[in-house]
Amino acid sequence: MNKPAKQQQGQNNKKKPRTAITPTREEDFAEWYQQVVKSADFAENSPTRGCMIIKPYGWAIWEKCQEIFDKWLKDYGVENASFPLLIPMSFFSREAEHVEGFAKECAVVTHHRLESDGKGGLQPAEDAKLEEPYVVRPTSETIIGDAMSRWIQSYRDLPMQLNQWAQVLRWEMRTRLFLRTAEFFWHEGHNAFEDHKGADDDCLHVMGLYEKFFTEHLAFDGFVGVKTPEETFPGANRTYAFEAMMQDGKALQAATTHDLGTTFAKTFNITYQGRDEKEHLCHTTSWAFSTRTIGGLIMMHADDDGMIMPPRIAPQQIIILPIVKEDTAEAVQAFCAKLTKDLKAKGFRVKFDNRDMRTPDKMWDAVKKGVPIRVEIGAREMEEGQLTYVRRDIGRESKTTLAVEEFVDKAEGILDDIHDTMLARTRKFRDENTHDVTSIDEIEAFFKAEKIGFLRAPVAILEDDKLEAVMKEYSLSTRNMPNADKGEKVLIAKAY
Amino acid sequence: MNKPAKQQQGQNNKKKPRTAITPTREEDFAEWYQQVVKSADFAENSPTRGCMIIKPYGWAIWEKCQEIFDKWLKDYGVENASFPLLIPMSFFSREAEHVEGFAKECAVVTHHRLESDGKGGLQPAEDAKLEEPYVVRPTSETIIGDAMSRWIQSYRDLPMQLNQWAQVLRWEMRTRLFLRTAEFFWHEGHNAFEDHKGADDDCLHVMGLYEKFFTEHLAFDGFVGVKTPEETFPGANRTYAFEAMMQDGKALQAATTHDLGTTFAKTFNITYQGRDEKEHLCHTTSWAFSTRTIGGLIMMHADDDGMIMPPRIAPQQIIILPIVKEDTAEAVQAFCAKLTKDLKAKGFRVKFDNRDMRTPDKMWDAVKKGVPIRVEIGAREMEEGQLTYVRRDIGRESKTTLAVEEFVDKAEGILDDIHDTMLARTRKFRDENTHDVTSIDEIEAFFKAEKIGFLRAPVAILEDDKLEAVMKEYSLSTRNMPNADKGEKVLIAKAY
Secondary structure, X not given: OOOOXXXXXXXXXXXXXXXXXXXXXXXXXXXXXXXXXXXXXXXXXXXXXXXXXXXXXXXXXXXXXXXXXHHHHHHHOOEEOEOOOEEEHHHHHHOHHHXXXXXXXXXXXXXXXXXXXXXOOEEEOHHHEEEEEEEEOOOOHHHHHHHHHHHOOEHHHOOEEEEEEEEEEOOOOOOEOOOEOOEEEEEEEEEEEOOHHHHHHHHHHHHHHHHHHHHHOOOOOOEEEEOOHHHOOOOOOEEEEEEEEOOOOOEEEEEEEEEOOOHHHHHHOOEEEOOOOOEEEOEEEEEEEEOHHHHHHHHHHOEOOEOOOOOOOOOOOEEEEEOOOOOOHHHHHHHHHHHHHHHHHOOOOEEEXXXXXXXXXXXXXXXXXXXXXXXXXXXXXXXXXXXXXXXXXXXXXXXXXXXXXXXXXXXXXXXXXXXXXHHHHHHHHHHHOEEEOOOHHHHHHHHHOOXXXXXXXXHHHHHOOOHHHHHHHOOOEEOOEEHHHOOOEEEEEOEO | OOOOHHHHHHHHOOXXXXXXXXXXXXXXXXXXXXXXXXXXXXXXXXXXXXXXXXXXXXXXXXXXXXXXXXXXXHHHOOEEOEOOOEEEHHHHHHOHHHHHHOXXXXXXXXXXXXXXXXXXXXXXXXXXXXXXXXXXXXXXHHHHHHHHHHHOXXXXXXXXXXXXXXXXXXXXXOOEOOOEOOEEEEEEEEEEEOOHHHHHHHHHHHHHHHHHHHHHOOOOOOEEEEOOHHHOOOOOOEXXXXXXXXXXXXXXXXXXXXXXXXXXXXXHOOEEEOOOOOEEEXXXXXXXXXXXXXXXXXXXXXXXXXXXXXXXXXXXXXXXXXXXXXXXXXXXXXXXHHHHHHHHHOOOOEEEOOOOOOHHHHHHHHHHHOOOEEEEEOHHHHHOOEEEXXXXXXXXXXXXXXXXXXXXXXHHHHHHHHHHHHHHHHHHHHHHOEEEOOOXXXXXXXXXXXXXXXXXXXXXXXXXXXXXXXXXXXXXXXXXXXXXXXXXXXXXXOEO
């Protein structure tokens, strides 16, 4: 277990301000990230190469995302279904452009039985070799397209709006918890429409839902726009992406919607009889956000003391710590238990941390996990019917003592204010670190000087031959052409 | 699409009573089952061998199961997490008994990249062969046991109660939608305790939750008991199972809880420092129910007109069909839309079937999908502020006309009564088809005469050498030793 900041810092460097996470963001952002994940108990590496174990506190965030967003999708008319995990290899050969982009690095199933290797171990049984290998899905356009070709007959069957919450697997060479793992979780929407307008409207509508979800629940904003052709999804006509800025100035693609045109409809024969009684190709879309978002949440919000959870997605919104001494322990615990019950009755997610541990350890645990409001109650507070709370987004300066009833009444407002403060902070950071440029020299100078952030350039710059070399030199990529700029600008940045 | 009974029967046999499903249960139970699945639009076979596509109406049942049961598990103290889909092959070699029972027929991942085969197709890339193959999890005792060995240090970390909602994959040779598929969905609980009592209490408590869930939500009861040694989970000390009786008299094992003793703790080194400051092995458990349950629901409740959904799990509890004529269509539709809204506001799951189809087709669709209450409203009903409803569990004889407000008030009671009626019906069937026997001759005579049901024999019969031959001859198995009989009896039956 991580030690509280005091001890850690004592061992390391007496002059530095005390932080619960070592190293700090400034010292080593990548390592700081790993330490935040670890100290918040979100996830860990597993014995399976490149795959993570998402621990209960981390998984609860994903469950909360699912709970909220799934309802929105259903309200929009989307129906959930479940398609096979394994996809026949030949399905990937069928869509040439798609396979180029996707099917290369993936888990290939070649045998269907194990046998003893005669040395106490196991081996794939030679007589159980599959005639056609299967691929653990890296994404499901192909197998869902194949199903749609059977399910769609007439314009009456359209739009067909399907979604599944599932894991996918892409064999990644360099992995990082949440940000890039072989197995990750997402929802994948696959919709079919009569025409281009239906498909494009769908892409924009769902992107609007993502934007609403990210701002209203995850407290972060980003740039919504169209991907450049090089960054477009393999097989798609157009990809819309939500690009968020992390605290190191790099971009994280947090969600995408793809207008697949008739590419997959042609390959998988997804046709319908139109109102004109003629056969037409469907226009299909696909869209997703994934557990990468949790990595984004961390790099967007966490500080040198660990995670700061946006309240609306936080598995625990309020944590209650009893400050116990032997003679008053029972009474304080009962007082805390009652408060927990009252807050739960009002719908808050509350944890009463009554573990048999030192109070400072519990306090730091709550800090590192990023619980939005930490409540502390000792014998004196109890006698006066009061409590003390600290906001995680502000820290000690927010320490406030209130009558218990007043806190119960005000808690929702405090959580809303934490959300608003966090959102405003990330927006401010994004705006301060997004710069307009007009030349490739400016781009080069910016990144040469090790400045951080996004550069916004006129789209014409994409046609300049010199751009590629600079992009390569500084590991840059085009993020998207923001809708807000009417597609006249392109964002250039380093990215996860 | 299936045609309504009238047309079908007209083509086949004029003397038979009209049924929406052909064949009937009596004619061919196995084929009847497939036709119910198909006509209710639950699921279909996929291009992936042995794997199914669960369609929206079928998936909604599983989502409802998850929603209800997940809350119960959390109330009990279980935390959800997520463990890798792929498990290193060597993990299965470690627990000898477990591998014997499990790891043989499974999907083996041997390569991590595809490459062009030079003929327009793809092939696994030889230079991307894995040093150690992975197995798509058939169950997760091994990888979760390995994690527990890292996570558990002291008795303070116990009990550790983990669960995941996930799919597993077992390479089945003969598959049947829901009942036996290569990929299926389940939740798998994995808990660790200080001692045997903790583990056994856990098995009994969770089995109690299953029993409550099956009776109170799925409207079916079964026999809860301990498996005989031959039927015990590979590696477990004791397996409790819930055995339900299908309409053909066969048993379906609907849920199990396993007391794994210290088997996995030994293999994966799951130890804790006890209150005595010494190192001890944990006692672990695992338990599950799966999408097989949906197959059970069908074979338990459906009739020759298709599915009958238990109301508390039904994706649609009430379906509203407008009976429209040209001049009154708009008014009737508005009337139905308002009723839909009022019912939804009261928390019912309601579908207003306003599709552009013939009313009898819609009516039969609702029958085959098993929607518990079908409401029909035409111009006359509308004018009189009334509606007509039919209960799916009873059929036409239940046809009732009520004032709309009265229906809204009574709907909950009607749904409860449907549930109670369905539960009583399945209990009656189970009791009528469970017979006490004392000799092997009686067992043989019963199945030789092609009678259906469960036989309950004294456990001493298990020691009779002649039992095995009879069991083999009639494809029988011991189901469990019911707790209600204090373990003195054993159930013998055919089984899925």
